[in-house]
Amino acid sequence: MASPAVKVIGTFDSPYSHRAEAALRLKGVPYEPILEDLRNKSELLLTHNPIHKKVPVLLHGNDRSIPESLVIVEYVDETFPGPTLLPADPLARATARFWARFIDDKCTKPFWLALWTEGEVQEKFIKETKENLKLLEGQLKGKRFFGGESIGYLDVAASGYAYWLDVLEEVAGVSLVAADEYPDLCRWGKDYVSDDRVKACLPEREKLVAYFMEVKGVFMTTARSMAAK
Amino acid sequence: MAAPAAASSSKLVLLDFWVSPFGQRCRIALAEKNLPYEYSEQELLGAKSDLLVCSNPIHKKVPVLLHGGNDRAIFESLIILEYLDDAFPNHTPRLLPSTDNPYARARARFWADYVDKKVYPVGTKLWKLKKGEAEHVAVRGELVEALQTLDGELGERRFFGEGDEFGFVDVAMVPLMPWVYGFARYGDFSVEEVCPRVAAWARRCMERESVAKSLRSPEEVYDFIGLLRRYYGIDK
Numbered sequence A: 001m002a003s004p005a006v007k008v009i010g011t012f013d014s015p016y017s018h019r020a021e022a023a024l025r026l027k028g029v030p031y032e033p034i035l036e037d038l039r040n041k042s043e044l045l046l047t048h049n050p051i052h053k054k055v056p057v058l059l060h061g062n063d064r065s066i067p068e069s070l071v072i073v074e075y076v077d078e079t080f081p082g083p084t085l086l087p088a089d090p091l092a093r094a095t096a097r098f099w100a101r102f103i104d105d106k107c108t109k110p111f112w113l114a115l116w117t118e119g120e121v122q123e124k125f126i127k128e129t130k131e132n133l134k135l136l137e138g139q140l141k142g143k144r145f146f147g148g149e150s151i152g153y154l155d156v157a158a159s160g161y162a163y164w165l166d167v168l169e170e171v172a173g174v175s176l177v178a179a180d181e182y183p184d185l186c187r188w189g190k191d192y193v194s195d196d197r198v199k200a201c202l203p204e205r206e207k208l209v210a211y212f213m214e215v216k217g218v219f220m221t222t223a224r225s226m227a228a229k
Numbered sequence B: 001m002a003a004p005a006a007a008s009s010s011k012l013v014l015l016d017f018w019v020s021p022f023g024q025r026c027r028i029a030l031a032e033k034n035l036p037y038e039y040s041e042q043e044l045l046g047a048k049s050d051l052l053v054c055s056n057p058i059h060k061k062v063p064v065l066l067h068g069g070n071d072r073a074i075f076e077s078l079i080i081l082e083y084l085d086d087a088f089p090n091h092t093p094r095l096l097p098s099t100d101n102p103y104a105r106a107r108a109r110f111w112a113d114y115v116d117k118k119v120y121p122v123g124t125k126l127w128k129l130k131k132g133e134a135e136h137v138a139v140r141g142e143l144v145e146a147l148q149t150l151d152g153e154l155g156e157r158r159f160f161g162e163g164d165e166f167g168f169v170d171v172a173m174v175p176l177m178p179w180v181y182g183f184a185r186y187g188d189f190s191v192e193e194v195c196p197r198v199a200a201w202a203r204r205c206m207e208r209e210s211v212a213k214s215l216r217s218p219e220e221v222y223d224f225i226g227l228l229r230r231y232y233g234i235d236k
Helices: A015-026 A043-048 A069-079 A090-116 A119-138 A153-157 A160-172 A183-193 A205-228 B021-032 B050-055 B077-087 B102-118 B120-127 B134-154 B168-187 B196-205 B209-214 B218-231
Strands: A006-010 A032-035 A057-060 A064-067 B012-016 B038-041 B064-067 B073-075
Touching: A006 A015, A006 A043, A015 A069, A015 A153, A015 A160, A043 A057, A057 A069, A064 A069, A064 B102, A069 A090, A069 A153, A069 B102, A090 A119, A090 A153, A090 A160, A090 A205, A090 B073, A090 B077, A119 A183, A160 A183, A160 A205, B012 B021, B021 B077, B021 B168, B021 B209, B064 B077, B073 B077, B077 B102, B077 B168, B102 B120, B102 B134, B102 B168, B120 B134, B120 B168, B120 B218, B134 B168, B134 B196, B168 B196, B168 B218
Parallel strands: A006 A032, B012 B038
Antiparallel strands: A006 A057, A057 A064, B012 B064, B064 B073
C-alpha cells in the first residue's frame, strides 16, 4: 500500500527549508523537494500558504499543507514512526521549544543586522548576537547534540548556525563565532553537518556563497532600513 | 507519551502580571484543567523581583510557570500551554488536539503562532503611533487584515478548536480581545464591523468561568494602555 506522497516547497538557500527536509530525512521519510522562485511565487505556493506566502510548506497527500518550519518539524515528528526528535519528558520538551523560539524570535534579526550593517550600528548588533549565541551554546552543556547523543528538534532548529553561519560570515566579511570563543558550538556545528542524512539536504557551499554574494547589496540596503526602525 | 518526570502533585506557581494577556492564557488553561496553583503577582513597571529575574534570566518576562521548585521553570505562554497538556495528561480537557491527529495539532500551532505574530505586537505598535501619520495607516491596515483573517478562519464555527470545542487557539486568542477593543480605539475602527464572528466568539468564550475569571474588562485594559502611553512618554 503506497503512503500518501510528501513534498516540500522550499528554496535551495533557505535554512528554514532545510529544517523541514532535515526532519523528514532524520525520520527516514522519502519526499520530493519542489524548488520555489520567491521573486515569482508559484500558484502552488500561494494556494498552500495563502496567509504568509513563504517557504517552506510541507504537502502531505492531497489535502494536508503545513507552513512554518518549526510547525512542520513537530508535524513530521508526530506523524511518522521512528525515534522522536522532541524528547519525551515534558520539561525537556518545553525547554527545547523555548530555545527554538529564542532562535527565531530573538536571534535572527540581530544576527542578520550584525552581518549587513556597518560601523557603530553593526558593533551593537555583533555584541547582541555574540551574547545570544553564548546563551544558545550554554544549552549544549557538554552534550554532542542539543538532543543528547542523537540529533533532535533543537539541533534542527539551530541548523542555520551549523552551516549557514560561516558562509554568511565569509560573504559579509564579519567574524561572529570564533572556534576559541565558542568551542562547543563550533564542535556541534561540525558534528551536525557531517551526519549523512543532514548532508543530503544541505545546499552546496560554493553555490550558497555565490548566491549570497549576488544578493549582498540588497541585504545591506534592507538591513539599513530595518536597523533604523 | 512517557509519564511526566515531576510528580503530578508537585506545586505549581505562576509568576504573572494582572493585566498580561499571556499570563491570562495560562490562568485559563489551569482553570480549565482544574489544576490548583499559586498565583504570584510580579512588579513589571518597577523593579523586578529576584524570583522573576532568577527564573527567567533570558527575558525577565511573565508568565513563568514553576513546577515543583524554582529550578523547574517553563517560559512563554504557548509553551506553558503545551507543557500543561504534556505534564498532566489525565487533567482534561486537552488544549491541543489529541496526538492521534498531528495535522489538527499542526493547524492549531499555526494559528496560535499567527495570533502571536499578528495581533498583539501589531496592536502595540499601533497605539504608540500618532493618528494621521502614514505609518499609523499602514499598521492599522495590518491589524484589520489580521482580524479579518481570523474572522474568516473561525467561519461559522463556535470555537477555533478541533471538533468545534474550546481549545488551544481559543485560549491563545481570547485574552487578547480586551486589548483588541483598546487597539480599535487607537485605530478608529469597530471590532464588530471588522470581525463580527470573532466578536461573537469572544462573548461566547466569556460564558466560560475560566475565561470570565481570568480576563480584565476592555475599559481596564484601555486605561492600562493609557498608563503605558504616559510611561513611554507618548502622552504627557
